[in-house]
Amino acid sequence: MRYIIAFIIVVASFLNVNAQAFKYAFVTDTHVGTETGEEDLRRTVNDINQQNDLDFIIVTGDVTEMGTKLEIKLAKEILTGLKKPWYVIPGNHDTGWSESGGVDFIREFGNDKFTFDHNGYRFIACASGPYVRMSDGHIPRDAVVWLDEVLKKTPADMPIVFINHYPIDNSLDNWYEATDRIKKYNIQYAICGHGHANQAMDFEGVPATMGRSNLRAKDSVGGYNVVTMRRDSVLFAVKKPGLAIEPNWRGIALGKFIANSSGKIVRPSYEINATYPQVKQTWNYHASANVVLTPAATKKLVVFGNSIGEVEALSIKDGSKKWGFKTGGAIYSSPVIVGNVIALGSGDGCIYGLDLNSGKEIWKIKTGASVLGTLSY
Numbered sequence: 001m002r003y004i005i006a007f008i009i010v011v012a013s014f015l016n017v018n019a020q021a022f023k024y025a026f027v028t029d030t031h032v033g034t035e036t037g038e039e040d041l042r043r044t045v046n047d048i049n050q051q052n053d054l055d056f057i058i059v060t061g062d063v064t065e066m067g068t069k070l071e072i073k074l075a076k077e078i079l080t081g082l083k084k085p086w087y088v089i090p091g092n093h094d095t096g097w098s099e100s101g102g103v104d105f106i107r108e109f110g111n112d113k114f115t116f117d118h119n120g121y122r123f124i125a126c127a128s129g130p131y132v133r134m135s136d137g138h139i140p141r142d143a144v145v146w147l148d149e150v151l152k153k154t155p156a157d158m159p160i161v162f163i164n165h166y167p168i169d170n171s172l173d174n175w176y177e178a179t180d181r182i183k184k185y186n187i188q189y190a191i192c193g194h195g196h197a198n199q200a201m202d203f204e205g206v207p208a209t210m211g212r213s214n215l216r217a218k219d220s221v222g223g224y225n226v227v228t229m230r231r232d233s234v235l236f237a238v239k240k241p242g243l244a245i246e247p248n249w250r251g252i253a254l255g256k257f258i259a260n261s262s263g264k265i266v267r268p269s270y271e272i273n274a275t276y277p278q279v280k281q282t283w284n285y286h287a288s289a290n291v292v293l294t295p296a297a298t299k300k301l302v303v304f305g306n307s308i309g310e311v312e313a314l315s316i317k318d319g320s321k322k323w324g325f326k327t328g329g330a331i332y333s334s335p336v337i338v339g340n341v342i343a344l345g346s347g348d349g350c351i352y353g354l355d356l357n358s359g360k361e362i363w364k365i366k367t368g369a370s371v372l373g374t375l376s377y
Contacts, residue, residue, distance in 0.1 A: 022119050025057040026225040026236070028165075028193030029213035031093065032075040033065030040214050040222035041078050047241035049083045054226070055118065056084055058125070060193040060211065061091025061165030063105075067098035072108045087114045089125045091165035091193060092137060096130040100370035101307075103329040103347035113143055115150050121188070121229070124150055125163035128172060135292075137172040139164075142289035142308045144177050151181060159254070162190040167210060168203040176267055179204045183259045189234060189252045191227075198225070198238065200250055205260045207252045209236055230254075283319035287312065293374070296335040296342060301356065303342055305331025311344065311352075313359055323359030327352060334374040345371025 025048050031037040048057060059079065064071035072094070079086060090112050095102035106112050112127040127143040130136060154160065162168070162182050168175050168190060182190075189207045196213035209225075216222040223240040228248075236250040273279075287306050295304035301322060303313045309327040314320065329347025336343050341362060345351045347370040353363040 021228075021230050022055045023053050023226055023228050025051075025054050025239075026060070026191055026209075026211050026227050027057060027214055028060040028211045028224075029062040029091070029196055029215065030059070030075065031062055031065045031213070031215055032078065033068070033071040034215065036216055036222070037065060038074065038078065040216055041075070042081075043241040044214055044222060044224055045078055045081045047239065048224075049081070051226075054084055057082055057086040058123070058163060058191070059086065059088040060125070060163055060191060061089050061128075062093040062193060062213075063088060063090065064094050067094040067096070067100075067102070067105065069100070069104045072104050076108050087116065087123075087125065089113060089127060089163065089165060092128075092130055096135070101330045101332050101347045101372050103370055113146060119229070121159050121161055122154055123161045123163060124182075126178060128164050128166045129290075137166045138290075139172055139174055139177055140290050140307055141287060142306075144174075145288055147178070147181060151185060154185060157186050157256070159186050159188045161188055162206070164190065164192050166194050167192050167201060167208070168206070169201075170266075175203075179206065182206065183257075186257045188254050188257065198236070198249060202263075204263070204265055206257075209250055209252070211236075212238065285314055285319045285321075293332055293334040296337050298337060298356070303335050303337070303356075305333065305335065305344055305346070307331070309346060309348065311335075311354065311359065313356075325352075325354055325359045325361070329370060332372045336375045336377060338377055343375050345373065345375060347372065351375065 030041045032041055048054060063075045088109055090105045094105050113125055115124045126147055127140055129138040129140060166172050168178050187206050190203055191209050193211055195210045198212045199210040201208040201210055211225050212223060214222045214224055221240050223238050225236050226239045226245055228235040233254055234252045235248040237248045238246040289306035289308040291304050291306050295302050300316055301313045302316050305311045307330045309329050309331055311325040313322045315322055327346035327348050331346050333345035340356050341353050342356050343353050349367050349369055351365045351371055355362055
């Protein structure tokens, strides 16, 4: 009898191990809009569709070259051809040169971040900028708020895979807002794109992998990574369309995360604040998204918009919120006050006239394109 029980335990253990084993495709930097971007991505989609052992596909940004509406629509059309679930985030090329300030990407793909669970793992993909032309890489404020909400709902021992377009280092001006958070949980590893080359990395003790670009570059064919998740390790191997998968080039041990880092952990310095002792903070207000414009002010109010389309008015005396209004797109247009009307443009393609005292809409003009610049009168 005890032999039967022992056999059942062994079988159950074997099934449990194999229940956690799976593979996924890690595609990045497809740059649709370049000379070979479209063809390389179509080849990759076709190649992935011929592999029955891949559970899903993750695309880690720079999907397009210039982030135009036409490029984004084309990339979406190609990716829609995938037969397995796929998940995508933007990169700096999708937003930093975007004629809509990143609005077109979100409108076409539905979001600029995602999370899902698979075989006991939680995959979390965070947005990263820039969201205005040629600005530095930056994890948007709304993405940080979203990340806090996701992590709050994540059990402490649940294994996490973190995904971003940029490496989580000083490539982003606020990288620590991500690392400080994920290191408090059972982070297993991170993946990223941006550098166009396979590279083993480490983000303050979090093992990470940068993936190669899907572009063929000087080769005759592009490529991507196949990621094999095993009970105790994760393996990365290059797959070029039409060719056999290459040997594993990277392996990371999996297990309970213990925060440690061999390098010095650097954080921004605020020593400059002591240089001007006559300048003191009266109040502060932490918006729910990035404020990348110049606020407008009266003797009573400070009015500004943010990157998720909210317009807010605060008391200039104590910073308390007086009213709010929501547009359908990111706001990079600085408000202009004329009399009792405050006017500003939105990434949703409209110019709004709001009542200065109440925030209620007085009028709205549709322009047919995102309005990112400041109005004048």
